[in-house]
Amino acid sequence: MRWTLRISFLLFLAWAIFMVSPFVALYDLSKAVEARDMDRITERVNFNALRASLARQILGEFLKTQDLGGLDRQTAAQAGTATLNPVLEELITPHALLDLLDDGQLQRYEGAAGGKGILTPPGFDAASIETAWRTFILSETQGFRSITIPVPVDEPKTRQFKITLRLSSATWRLTGIDLPDTLRKELTKRAAAATK
Template identity: 70%
Template structure:
């Protein structure tokens, strides 16, 4: 009986550590952003996955602004990707991640956002962030930030477990910033 209780306790402790670990990783990423430590950010961000996440969002808005004139949507998506490349190149760098997570804005693009780093000012804020987060299976979690902002002004940070490290794999942008980036892509494509 004693061994059963010890093993049960250890399993519950391991589960608690696992459940809290993405928030610790997000906090560490926020500290790296505050310190403007590009090396630590590069360790915590999967830039290929981040590029795909941003391209999917911006490309949708970009294609809605274009007159396709009966063009096949798949062909239009490929052409849009070419026009989108210069904008994406600016977004998938450690400095761009710092800009975005630091104040919710990018250089030359204003979303009217607020800081999206994970800096719980109280236990209540940390708890609301935990409750608002959505697990996407065993190895991925989506966290809305800042949790106290209206949903249309929130960013959704997606972290994915890679080995023993949680890495940033996606940032769902609020609509005003997506539209601004789609506008920049349209301007770059002309």
């Protein structure tokens, strides 16, 4: 009986640690952003996956504004990807990501939504604990290896970013950021202007 209780307790403890681990990784990323530690940011971000995530959003918005003139959507998407790639290369750098995570804006892009830090390390007061609990509750898991976390959780959904973390080699890495509509539209306009 004792062994059953011990094993059950150890399994519960392992499960609890696993459930909290992506939030610890997000906290570590927020501390790296606050300290402007590029090495730690680079360790915590999968830039190829992040580039694909942003490309999908910006390209989707870009194609909505274009007259495809009889082209099928896949051909147009391939052409759009080639056209937008230089713009995306500028967006997905450690410095640009630091700007985005620091204050919800890309400094190169005026008029972006936000202004409040999207990854602000929480304190240890009652309000921070409540915010951490709401963040935990509103997060969505996709299996055991991926989780999407809305930040900042106290903002309206139209102004929230959705950060996707994926477990890779025992480390949670940032693989995607779903942008708020206003920022996505602004980046699409800038991308369209850069391609002309």
